[in-house]
Each structure stands twice: as C-alpha cells, then as structure tokens.
Amino acid sequence: METQSTPPWETLSRIIETEDLTALEAYLATLASGETARAISRLTRADQAKLFTLLGPAEAAELLEGVHDVQAADVIEDLPATQAAAIVDHLQSDRQADVLGELTPTDADAIIQQMDPAGARDVRQLLSYPPDTAGGIMITELLRYADHYRVADVVRDLRLNGHAYSDYDIQYAYVTSANGVLVGVLRLRDLLFARDEQRLVDVMVANPLRVSTRASLEEMRRIFDDHAFVGVPVVDDRDRLVGVARRRALGEAVDEEVTRTFLKLVGIVGREELRTMPLVTRSSRRLSWLSVNIVLNIIAASVIALYQETLARAIILAVFLPIISDMSGCSGNQAVAVSIRELTLGSVRPEELRHVLLKELSLGLVTATVLGLLLGVTALVWQDNMYLGLVVGGALALNTLVAVSLGGLLPLLLRQAGFDPALASGPILTTITDLCGFLLLLSMATAVLPKLAVP
C-alpha cells in the first residue's frame, strides 16, 4: 500500500547533499506547505541542520512559518543555539513565544541568550505570560502613534514606512499618551473619510475596549463574539499598551487547548507527541501515564482475589468481570467528555454539581436498564441460569449508574479543586468503577452462590 514515487524528503535530502542553494529553493517552492512540514520532519537531524545552514536564517524562518509550532520546535531544538536564535529572530513575536514555549525551559533559554537583545527581552516578556492568557497570545508588532499627531502624519508615515510594516496586521493603529497609556484606536479605514488636518484624537475611537495581559481565553472569546474586531489591544497593570491579541491567535490558542484536552484524556501528557521525536522522549512520556494506570488497575483488580472461593464455584463469572469493567469505563467516559465540553463552553459551572448529577442520574437510569437487560439476558440464555442473569445484569446496571454519575461530576470536582479534569478524570473514574463493579458482581454472586454454582 506504500506509495511508489520517491518521497519528497528523499529528493530534498539528495538536493541538500549537493549544497546547491538555487536547486534547493526551486524545489522547496514546488512543495505545498503541508508537504514541506512533513518533508522537513522526516529528514535526518544532520540533513535538517544542513538545510537550515544552507538557507540562512531569514529563509529558514519563512520556511517554518507554514509549520505547526510543535513541529517547528522539534526542528529548532536540534540546531546549534546560535543558528536557532538567528532563525527565531526572524519569526513574528507571538510565533517566537509559541515555538520557544514548546521547548524545555533550558533549551529555550540557551536560544534566547543568543538572540538579538531587544528581541530577547520581548520574547522573555511574552514567555512570562501563561499561554492561555492575552499576554500569552498577543503580538507586539503594532502601529502606535502619539496623541498629538494629525491624520496627515499617519498617512505620511504609512506611505514612507509601509514596507516595514509588512509583518503587521494593518487594520488598526493605536494612539497612546506620552507615558504609553492607550487612549484610542484608529481604524485605518476611517482615515479614508478624514481630512488631513484633523487630529488623531478627533478621528480615533476614544477609550477603546482593552484587555489585561491576564485576560483568559474565555474572556477574549466573549469579546470577539460580541464585537467584529480583528484584534483587541492588551494593556499592562498601568494601562500601558503592550500588545495586540488577534482573533486569529485566539482561535489557534483555543484549538490548541481542545487538542491538548483530547490528547490528555487518552494519556498523551505534556508536550504533544510527534513520531519524529526521539524514542526516549516518546516512550517516557507515554509510560508516565501508563505506569500510574497500571498501579491503579492492580489495586482495583486485587479485590477480585478476595472472592476466590465464589469464583472457584462459579468460574463463569470470570467472563463477566472484564465486560463490567470495560462497559462502565465507556459509559463513564461519555459523561466525562460531556462535562469537560460543557465546562469549556461555559454552559455549566464547576459548582453546579446537583444540576449535572440529576441530568446524569436520569440518563443513567435509561442506559443502565438497557445495558443491564442486554447483558443479563445474554447471560441467562447462554448459561440457562436466571440467577446468573440477575446478578450479572444487576451489577452492570448499578455500576452504570455509578459510572455516569461519577463521570459527570468528576470534571467539575477536579476543576473546583484546581486540578486538570482532562488529565485526572479518566484514571480516577476507571479505578473507582472497576473497584465498585467487581465488588457489586462478586458480592451479589456470593449472596446467591448456591444458585450459581455448578453442582
């Protein structure tokens, strides 16, 4: 099923060997940006280093523009710090922070120390804000004019320096007072309708909406939902303009948050995994989650050992132990996912336990009845034993109720307690539902053991 044509990284690798910059640039230009990312990530580390040395920092940075943060970081971290720094210097400020934020603090610091001093100061400042705040997603490239300027001054500056602003989103310019405090926003299209001699303060939107560097993604989402802005100015604690949070960056941050949640739920912890990362990194990250799980699994399953006598007399129960464990996990995880999603959407608050419990209990009654009946009737028909059907079906039904209620509540409780619901809900849920399911099945079976035992 493998494709027969030469993969692009092999062609790329051959061209890199020749050290022919013209051929290299010509070939890269033929690749779609998604292809480029994949081709770069598949090169050997040595070839990657050669490629970026050949290209020079500006072109290397341009190449990385089309590559996802985690992939860009993966490439950057293998280069010598001076070379990496030269490339990072050419990225946009928010991208610098995003890519460096994917590295370990030590690796990031080694690169920042080699960067241009002004850029290094800016990116250090940006990295100091959590990635899920306005400070963490803002860009520092912006058009800023003093409040004594007139329309003609701005138009002249734009005509003279337009090329220097090519990195900027030129939709708005910001008007600040002498001490850097934000006093107004100038929509550039308003300049179309203004007269040259008008003062900026008469054309601008005065006292505009702004957010603190600490504003959450949710706060910004509400602002962008309520207003058609492309970006919103970000101010520090003294109301001084420090950056612009763009709608686009917010979208990316939200997307990343959803992805991280999804990966954490199945135990891909910490930085996102790509298969091009070193084996040690990948396996230690996956094991950090698996080893916690196996300990919890052993604890839960050890209760089975307490019922060896019951099991010895009704061996068929051993078939139903994994079924009850798996199905309760499935039912519970559905409720976990809905709660995490509702927390993200804001349609439920962490303290609304009773609301969620009532909703899950009513749903639980329906699903528990259906699943209990399905499994109970299967057991009854298969083994021709009504008591087995009752015990098996009853245990699954009761445990489904436990699983959906607990699954619904856990994310809220964890959020209230300051833990990450995506990371902790799964293991806690399955440990409790396993324990509870095994106890229910085996204790109910023990109670009616004479009816179950093979004579």
Next chain:
Amino acid sequence: METQSTPPWETLSRIIETEDLTALEAYLATLASGETARAISRLTRADQAKLFTLLGPAEAAELLEGVHDVQAADVIEDLPATQAAAIVDHLQSDRQADVLGELTPTDADAIIQQMDPAGARDVRQLLSYPPDTAGGIMITELLRYADHYRVADVVRDLRLNGHAYSDYDIQYAYVTSANGVLVGVLRLRDLLFARDEQRLVDVMVANPLRVSTRASLEEMRRIFDDHAFVGVPVVDDRDRLVGVARRRALGEAVDEEVTRTFLKLVGIVGREELRTMPLVTRSSRRLSWLSVNIVLNIIAASVIALYQETLARAIILAVFLPIISDMSGCSGNQAVAVSIRELTLGSVRPEELRHVLLKELSLGLVTATVLGLLLGVTALVWQDNMYLGLVVGGALALNTLVAVSLGGLLPLLLRQAGFDPALASGPILTTITDLCGFLLLLSMATAVLPKLAVP
C-alpha cells in the same frame, strides 16, 4: 458547594413573567455573553418561547450571536417555525447555515420554508455544501464592484452605504466582470493611496488567489498559513464569485472538527450533546455507541469461557484478565490518538503504514518491557510464584506490542478505507486487544498449568 445567590435564569424567568420588555433588555445587558447563553439554556421551553416573542426577531438574533451553534440550535428548534425563521433571517449567512445545520433536516426545512425567499435560497445553497469545505464555511455578505468602476465610485458607495455594510468584514472588496467572474481583489487600505479617477482594474490585485467551493479545510489552512489574508474569495465551477471564506470561520470549523473527533473517540456520536437536550435524545445517542460496544465486549470475553478448566485450577488468573484488558486499551488508545493527530496535522499520510508501524514497534518494545516487568514482578511477589509472574508479565508485554502497533495503524487503515478513524478505531482496537490478551494469558497459563495450580 452550590452557589447561594439566585441563578440568572431564575431572575430572567421572573422578568419574563412580567412581560416588561424594558426591564428585560436592561437585565440582559448586565449579563456577560457566556452567562446569557447559560441562562437561556436553563429556562423552561415555555419561558424561552416567551423570551424570544417579547424580544422580537432582530433582538433575538443579536442575543443568539454570542451563543455557540449547538446551543443556538437547541433554542431555535423549540420555537414555532415562523418565529424561528424570523430570527434566522437576522443572522449572518454563514451563521444561518451553521445553526440550521445542527438541526435535523426536517426541522431545518420547516424553518427555511418560512424564511424570506432570497435568504431561504441562499441558506439552502450554503447548506448544500459539506460543513468541512470552503462552500460550507463561506459567508455570502461581501462588497462586490463591477470592473468598469473607478476609485471614486467605490469611495462614494462606502460613504453612502457604509451603515448597510455593518455586517461585512470590510477589509477587501471584490471586482467582478459582467458575468460575475472574479477578476480582482481590492484591499480597502489601497484606496487610501489611490487617486479618485483611477480605475479599479488598475488598483486591484488582479487574478487573485481563490478557492473552489469544494476546497477542504486543510487546503484553506495552508493558504492562510502561507498568506496573511483575512479572507479568501470562493468561486463556483464557472469561476463566479459566490462567497468569502474567512480565516475566522476556518478557525471555528477546525476547532469544531477537533471537538467532534474528541467526542467521537469516547462515544458521543452525531450532534454534540448538551445536558439541556431532551433525555430521549441524549440517552438514545449514548446507547447507540454503548450497545455496539457491549456486543463486541461479550464476543471478546466469551473466549474466557473456553478456558474454564484452566481458570478453575488457577483462580488467581481472574484478577489479571481485567488488568490486561484495561492496560492494552490504554496503550493502544495513546497510539490511536497520536495517529489521528498526525493525520490532522498532515505529518503522516494514510498510506505510510510501514513508517508508523516501525515507530510504534520500537516504542512498543520499551513500554511492553516496562509494563510487563511491573505486572510480572507484582504477580510473582504477591503469589510467590515465578511461573505466574512469567505468564502474566509475558502476556501483558506481548499484548502491549499488539495494542500499540494496531492502535497506530488502525486510524490510517480506516482513513484509507473511507471510514471515520475517530469513530471506529476505539471499538475495533479494544475488541481485538481484549480477544488477543485473553487468549495470550490463558493459553500461556494452560501450557504451564501444573506450575500455577494450587495443589
């Protein structure tokens, strides 16, 4: 832990009872948009209907602007079709399609039939495009000028009709020939630097980048990665301008795709679930997934019954069956998640089976060894039986290798075969790893049974 103050929906409900529109508007203005969504969703159906009747369609539409699609659809579907249609008429074109797309086709159709005829035609057209294409995310409100216009004509139109364009993203205007074919894009900021008498065709970017209505999210993502555009024009098969795909809408569509993937992985199938939806809808959706799972679970676990004799002589094995089933599921699902993520990022292609298999096998050797040792040593120490340790640890190690390899490959295989990896990977994976794990443990145990059996 419940909050003591009156929840906003109770206050809202009291105000609705008084039918005092002024008080209602004043209260709604005090709510943050996230709060509004939650408050509306918690009202009784009767109160919701009253609220939207009181407000009138324009204000109701404005209220729904800040509400997530699925929540807006949840509210709309309970209103009489004529009232729902009047509200939908006031939404932006892409939002109309998004909200109506969340309803059943019958419900959506009932509303569309009551809409303003031109709007109904547009939204029917938009709904005909799959939601993950340019046609599905585009907006039809756009500025369009004929190619014989001059700069002064556009500036005059903007000054005269600016208020009518408040719904539009006024960053670009589009220039079309007499038959509607896209010939150029006009960046409005370029008008700043142009002379009144210049012709549009001399100021515009001629032959601009465009996408077909059928372009995928991935294609558009690449375009927005490569270019700083806020929106890209969408054309039909005859190159006629039909809409604009905006960066913002793309971000939302990608966000939604990630969310759906994550929900499907844990078995929330079809339309997203909110706990305010009717119990029947919620439980039938969850059961559609659970009932497939329980059948697969029963099939997998039934192999345990084949080894009743082995189990009867070494009951302790019953403790390890659920552990092997759970742990293999965990390891395999990690690999599934990484594959689904890499497919989304484009860093792996569905046909690259060998690449993924090699990467997962090497990682699998590490995790299998660690997990096998952990469980094997636990069993050995606990039961003081080296053979039990070997059998249990060996079975888990082998099955972990199977689980990670299969977990890595399944999403690629399913994508190749045209199935949805997020929906099908989980159940197929756990069925096979359960089957395989039980067989491995019990057949290995049977082979060394005399060493395991309690005398």
